[in-house]
Amino acid sequence: MLKLIQNEHMKWFHKRSTKVTFITIGILTLCMALLMKKVANSAGTEDNILNFLSFSSGMLILVQFFALAVGGSMVAKEFEAGTIKLLLIRPARRSTILASKYLTLILISLYYLLSYLLFSFVWGALFFGFTSLEGDAQLLKNITLTYDSAYMETFMMMTFAFMLSSLFRNSALASSLAIVVSIGAKAVTGLVSEFGLWWGKFLLFANTNFVQYMDGMKTMFDGMTIPFSIFVLVAHFVFFMGVAWAAFLKRDVAN
Amino acid sequence: MTETVLQVDHVSKVIGKKTILHDVSLSVERGEIFGLLGPNGSGKTTLIRTVVGLIKETEGTITVNGFPLKEQFTSAMKSIGAIIENPEFYDYLTGYQNLKHFANMHEGITSERLDEVIALVKLENSIHAKVKTYSLGMRQRLGVAQAILHKPALLLLDEPTNGLDPAGMREFRTYLQTLCREEGISILIASHLLKEVEALCDRVGIIQDGELKAIQDLSPNRQDQGMYVEFEVSDAQKAADLLSQEFEVTMRSHSIDVAIVKEQIPAVNKKLVDSNILVYRITPVYETLEDSFMSVTEGEHHA
Numbered sequence: 001m002l003k004l005i006q007n008e009h010m011k012w013f014h015k016r017s018t019k020v021t022f023i024t025i026g027i028l029t030l031c032m033a034l035l036m037k038k039v040a041n042s043a044g045t046e047d048n049i050l051n052f053l054s055f056s057s058g059m060l061i062l063v064q065f066f067a068l069a070v071g072g073s074m075v076a077k078e079f080e081a082g083t084i085k086l087l088l089i090r091p092a093r094r095s096t097i098l099a100s101k102y103l104t105l106i107l108i109s110l111y112y113l114l115s116y117l118l119f120s121f122v123w124g125a126l127f128f129g130f131t132s133l134e135g136d137a138q139l140l141k142n143i144t145l146t147y148d149s150a151y152m153e154t155f156m157m158m159t160f161a162f163m164l165s166s167l168f169r170n171s172a173l174a175s176s177l178a179i180v181v182s183i184g185a186k187a188v189t190g191l192v193s194e195f196g197l198w199w200g201k202f203l204l205f206a207n208t209n210f211v212q213y214m215d216g217m218k219t220m221f222d223g224m225t226i227p228f229s230i231f232v233l234v235a236h237f238v239f240f241m242g243v244a245w246a247a248f249l250k251r252d253v254a255n
Numbered sequence: 256m257t258e259t260v261l262q263v264d265h266v267s268k269v270i271g272k273k274t275i276l277h278d279v280s281l282s283v284e285r286g287e288i289f290g291l292l293g294p295n296g297s298g299k300t301t302l303i304r305t306v307v308g309l310i311k312e313t314e315g316t317i318t319v320n321g322f323p324l325k326e327q328f329t330s331a332m333k334s335i336g337a338i339i340e341n342p343e344f345y346d347y348l349t350g351y352q353n354l355k356h357f358a359n360m361h362e363g364i365t366s367e368r369l370d371e372v373i374a375l376v377k378l379e380n381s382i383h384a385k386v387k388t389y390s391l392g393m394r395q396r397l398g399v400a401q402a403i404l405h406k407p408a409l410l411l412l413d414e415p416t417n418g419l420d421p422a423g424m425r426e427f428r429t430y431l432q433t434l435c436r437e438e439g440i441s442i443l444i445a446s447h448l449l450k451e452v453e454a455l456c457d458r459v460g461i462i463q464d465g466e467l468k469a470i471q472d473l474s475p476n477r478q479d480q481g482m483y484v485e486f487e488v489s490d491a492q493k494a495a496d497l498l499s500q501e502f503e504v505t506m507r508s509h510s511i512d513v514a515i516v517k518e519q520i521p522a523v524n525k526k527l528v529d530s531n532i533l534v535y536r537i538t539p540v541y542e543t544l545e546d547s548f549m550s551v552t553e554g555e556h557h558a
Contacts, residue, residue, distance in 0.1 A: 003359040010356060014348055082343030086401060089307040089337050090360035091329040253309040254301075 004092065004100035005107075012070070012108060021066050021112065026119050032056045033123035049124035050136050053143050056120040060150035063116050065179055067109040067154050071161030072175030074101050075248065079169040084253055098248045102162060109158055113151055145211050152233070153208040157182045159237060163244040193220045207232040258285040259318075260334070260409045260441045261306065266315030268301055268465075275301045276465045278315075283409065283441050288431070290456035291445040292548060298465035299445035300340070303413045306443070307337050320408050333361070336407035336440075338415055342398025346387035350378060350397050353386060354404065361405040368404065376400045376430070392423045399430060403438065410434070412444040416451060428455055453544045461551050468551040471544060482541050483514045486523070489533035497530055498523065512540070 012018055036055050040047045075098070078084040088094060161178035168174055185205050192200035200206055201221035207229035212219045261283040268276040276298050283289045291299045304310040306317055308324055308331075317324040322331040344353045354373070358364040373382050376396040381389065389397065395415070402410055412431075416424040432455070435442060446452050452459055457474040460467050487510045488494045495506040502523070503514040515523060520537060527534050 007356050007359050010352065011345060011348070014345075014352070016347065081345065082341075083345060085309060085339040086342065086344075086357060087360075088309055089332060089335065089339070090357065091332040091362075092360055093328060252311060253304065 001096060001100060004097060005104050008100055008104035009107075012104065017069070021069075022115055025062065025066070025112065025116050028059070028062060029056055029116065029119040029123055032059065032120075033127045037127050046132065047128050048131050048136075049121070049128050050139050050143065052124035052128050053117075053120055054139055054146075056116075056124075057143055057146040057150070060113075060116065060147065060154075063109070063112045064150070064154040064157060064182065066112050067105075067158040068161045068178040068182065069175045070108050071105050071158035072165045072173075072178050073171035074105055074162055075165040075244075076169050076171035076174050079253075080171060088253060094249050095245065098166070098245060102159075102244075105158060105162060106155070109151075109154055113147070113154070117147070145214070149209045149211055152210070153182075153205070156204060156208060156233065156236060156240075159240045159244075163240040163247075166244040166247045189220070196221075198222075201228070202232055204232070204236050259283070260285050260320055261443060262316075262318040263302070263306065264316045264318070266302070266305060266312045266317060268298075268305060268310065269313045274465055276305070276312075279462075279465075279467045280315075281460055281467060281470065283443050285408070285441055286435065286439055287458065288435055288442045288444065288456045290452035290459040291443065291462055292449060292452045292459050292544070293445075293447065293462035294552075295447055297447075297462045299447075299462055300413055301465075302462070303337070303411050303443070303445050304339065307335060307339070307411060308332065309339070333405065334408040335411060336402035336405065336409070337411040337413075338398045338402050339411075339413045341391075341417060342394055342401065344386045344394065344397060347385060349385055350382040350389070350393075353397065354382075354400055357401045358404050364404055372400045372404055375403075392419065392426075395419060395423070395427060396430075399427075399434075403434065403440070406438065406440075408440060410440050410442045412442065414446055415444065416446070416448070424451065431455060449545055449548060459544060461548055463552050469547060471547050473544065482516060482539060483512045484520055484523075485510055485512050485536075485538040485540055486527065486534055487536035487538075488527060489535075493530070494527055494532050497526065497532070510536075 032055065033052060036047065036052055078087055087097065157178060160181065161174055164174035164177055165171065185203070189200065189203045189205040192203065193206065198221070201224050206220045206224070209220075210226070210229070211217065212224075213226050213229075259282050261281075263279055263281050266276055266279045267274065279298075279302060281289070291302065293299050301310060305312050306319075306324070308328060317331075319331040320334040322334075324331045344350075345356070348356070351369075351373075354369055358369060373379055376399050378393065378396055378400065381393060386394070386397070398415075402412075410431075415431075416427055419427060428451070431442060431444075434440060444452070444455065453473065458470060458472050460470045462468065483505075486494065491506050491509055491511055494511050495504050498504050498511070498513060505512040513523060517539060520539070524534055524537065
């Protein structure tokens with residue numbers, strides 16, 4: 001299993017898109033830093049690194065998109081390149097191979113998330129410094145929570161992308177559909193919440209954001225609790241995994 | 256005693272209402288090259304893919320080196336190496352990285368073994384170049400390398416010379432025969448090229464419409480099956496009359512074809528000479544693979 005995960009890392013690492021992703025994350029966070037610097041200068045306010053981390057955490061959706069691109073291609077690329085035929089004729093069960101791919105995907109999403117945080121930290125330190133940090137414990141807590149819920153969303157959606165990848169065996173379709181659903185479903189959940197429809201609380205995106213359970217916050221729908229959200233997330237996860245596994249294990253590789 | 260490396264037992268594959276494979280049984284013995292000959296769409300590829308577990312059989316069992324494929328997949332796959340159609344690799348990785356990738360999926364493949372295999376397929380000079388720069392022949396050789404890394408007992412090849420030029424095909428054939436001799440492995444090869452199969456295989460199964468129609472022995476020490484002997488004689492009519500009670504005789508203008516085996520030639524010759532028929536030439540005629548292929552598949556050209 002460890003060697004399979006190592007294999008998946010090798011394939012991911014040597015792809016050009018991987019390098020491009022890290023560079024893009026670096027450049028985009030740099031742009032955010034420059035933008036905030038400009039705004040701060042013209043407003044005459046003094047910002048520190050935490051203000052920037054808080055600002056940049058608002059764009060964590062980028063990390064999700066990159067994770068969806070990887071998740072959507074993880075299985076499908078093997079079919080598109082024909083390498084699946086050489087991969088599945090080894091002394092390794094299909095379920096082990098799929099598990100190694102999924103675990104690698106989780107690790108990759110964490111690398112992306114960490115690199116986003118790291119770049120934000122470096123640019124923040126360079127452009128804003130560590131001045132007047134005292135009394136910002138609440139801000140730090142908020143940043144952590146934003147990262148947490150952003151990753152929760154990323155985790156669920158990349159599992160969805162992984163399922164599509166296994167189901168359709170087409171990486172372009174899987175990745176783009178996952179991104180469209182990610183954007184669309186979020187908007188739909190917001191609309192359903194506006195109209196106060198009761199069944200909205202079962203939607204995935206109503207439950208990924210745990211900030212709503214903080215003191216003084218209102219939940220997206222009435223009657224939502226933390227255990228309920230966890231239940232909805234687990235139910236979605238089990239469904240995504242079940243479909244991915246069935247599609248990968250049961251179907252023939254005929255071309 | 257021969258040892259069976261692959262046993263295919265009453266295997267059928269049905270997709271929807273279409274029968275792709277119908278009750279196919281065959282076995283491959285140690286050190287043997289077995290050919291699967293059939294037109295495109297006859298079920299060769301499906302059979303090969305079923306043996307490596309890419310396609311699941313609807314009925315029947317497949318046993319590899321004593322391990323049932325379905326129940327003990329990983330044990331069975333340890334003995335199998337395969338090239339399924341044109342070997343396709345991770346283009347953006349080097350040849351070496353590709354090999355390393357597949358070596359990681361087997362147990363105990365040392366870097367010495369990797370070097371040994373690379374030398375065997377003569378890729379030493381380009382193994383650290385990206386696969387996307389490889390020619391088809393080089394890919395084919397890398398395909399052989401990934402298939403024999405783990406010293407499998409059975410090598411499965413599906414249309415292995417597709418897209419190779421005649422020189423490449425010949426070179427590839429030599430490789431396979433060397434492998435068979437030096438590594439002692441058995442080979443099951445599917446092809447629609449009659450000449451290729453004839454040049455390479457010890458036994459050939461002819462497959463059509465998903466059914467194994469016949470198995471023919473092509474090895475030098477084969478039984479003298481499907482053979483007749485042509486006698487060029489002074490009087491064909493007289494010779495035919497003389498032999499027709501005892502043997503199956505076909506008469507031609509200056510010769511007769513007698514359905515006998517090699518051991519009977521001297522006796523038949525003596526009989527002719529004793530009856531004052533002059534014998535100019537005796538030629539044993541083997542049924543060629545082409546003959547049996549045509550006779551097995553003829554009358555089925557309904558298209």
